[in-house]
Amino acid sequence: MPSEVRTIEVGYLTRVEGEGAMKVVARDGVVQDVEFSIFEPPRFFEAFLRGRHHSEAPDITARICGICPVAYQMSAVHAMEHAFSVTIDGPLRDLRLLLYCGEWIESHALHIYLLHAPDFLGYESGITLAQDHPDVVARGLRLKKAGNEIVRVLGGREIHPVNVKVGGFYRLPTRPELNHLATELDRVRDDAVATVALVASFPMPDVTRTVEWVSLRQPDEYPMLGSRVASTAGLDIPVAEWNDWFVEEHVARSNALHSRIKTRGSYEVGPMARFALNADLLSPGAAAAAHDAGLTAPCTNPFRSIVVRAVETLHAVDEALRIIDRYRPPAAASIGFTERAGEGYGASEAPRGTLFHRYRLDAKGMIADAQIVPPTAQNQLSIEEDLRLVLQEHIDEPDDRLGAVLEQSIRNYDPCISCATHFLRLEVDRG
């Protein structure tokens, strides 16, 4: 008898950023195959960058994602600065960290409250959650707004910031602007603490999985920026050696490239990875909140990623306040450099994981070749492995319930597929 393939439309507003589809094949209640595919347009941006001047890359790449433009911009400028042997440190680096804190706060708050919390609380969307619990969702929006404000002041506008350049910034913030940000951050710090307690109280599916977690790692700072990549399996390399260790492969079912660690296989980037490798570097307040929430590193339940994300939000608030407090203006908004031919590598920690950029430049500083490895593409194999585990636990449930828990599982990764479009289809083939 031919297998029956039932197609269930999981929903138009899918609460993942972009478009994806799941196909599940099960026989006699045993999961045989799981495919999670995303539809990423042909690598438009890598091609679009070729022939452009290096100074255009920060603004062009910031357009790749409306949710994490700072990450794209930061990885791009760090790659260019690597190519030109420029080192950004002191207050200029602090300002970049501050900008990054803003993006973490806005992105994490958005995902926690409007995209992921509804899964745990049994709501179909952030809208229906807001209808029943407006005060809870309003707290998330307050947090997000504080993050937006940092990005607006440091980045020049709330989204697709335009103030970052190779060598530093176009314009430095004034002390009154920074004091304004500190006031806003002080106002939402209690919201960030309350967020950790809230999500730690959510009912959690009982799933345990370990994977090779990968993130930037440095001895003295929870990673947003950094020059070394580490993993829980002992990897510790400079960003410039990325392509010696990681490989992107075409998979027929997806337009996105799938990443693997050579000779080993899947790995995971993002909050779970950062926490696994850097929990000792959280702000004291975030570390205390993690402790109170019962989190220890590594966290092996992928559904608790929402708790890790909340802890990181509090860390970003604390870190932003610390940077503003110690900030003394640098002599200039940017430092000079000489363009030259060469190759540059940069990585930073986007809210959803390590984002790697590589550029080859000619003697006039024009981009000859660009490589962008986004976190969601890196996590695709790991997402599939999670889905396999979760599926086997829930395979006997009706398709609608199954679809809901699978979506919840995918959202553990906060996948940003807006680098694609938006629609999630689930096919369950039970034979």
Added chain:
Amino acid sequence: MVEPWTVIGIGNPLRGDDGVGAVVAERVRGLPGVCRVIGDGDPFDVADLLRGPCNVVLIDATHGGGEPGAITVWEPTTSETARGRIGASSHGFGADSAIELAAALAPLPERVVVVGVEGCCFEGAELSPAVAAALDRAVAAVAGVIGDA
């Protein structure tokens, strides 16, 4: 006296026709009665803007199977017929959803009007010819809404 309006464009100019909202929002900057123009608005932040005192015009690409470049104007708070029409946003959360979220959190302004421009191509840095040709009509539609107030 002309009533103040906030005009918000939703979309990403590097995603083909998705960027039409931002382009139109930029073009209506300076129209009498426009108190604020935000191109390329994040739909989640739109919900926050809808809590202000101004009436709002949202401009977004639509992806409803209509003729590319077709303009549709509707008020989601008073009409259910347009639900689901919006769908081209790369954020997966279009104007209707932003309005619904805002309504759950606080009273909406007196009028919230959506001007939709039907898109057909959502890749690349350019608007499709059909949508580019519709820009003047989209601007006129926004001006019409504001002028009708």
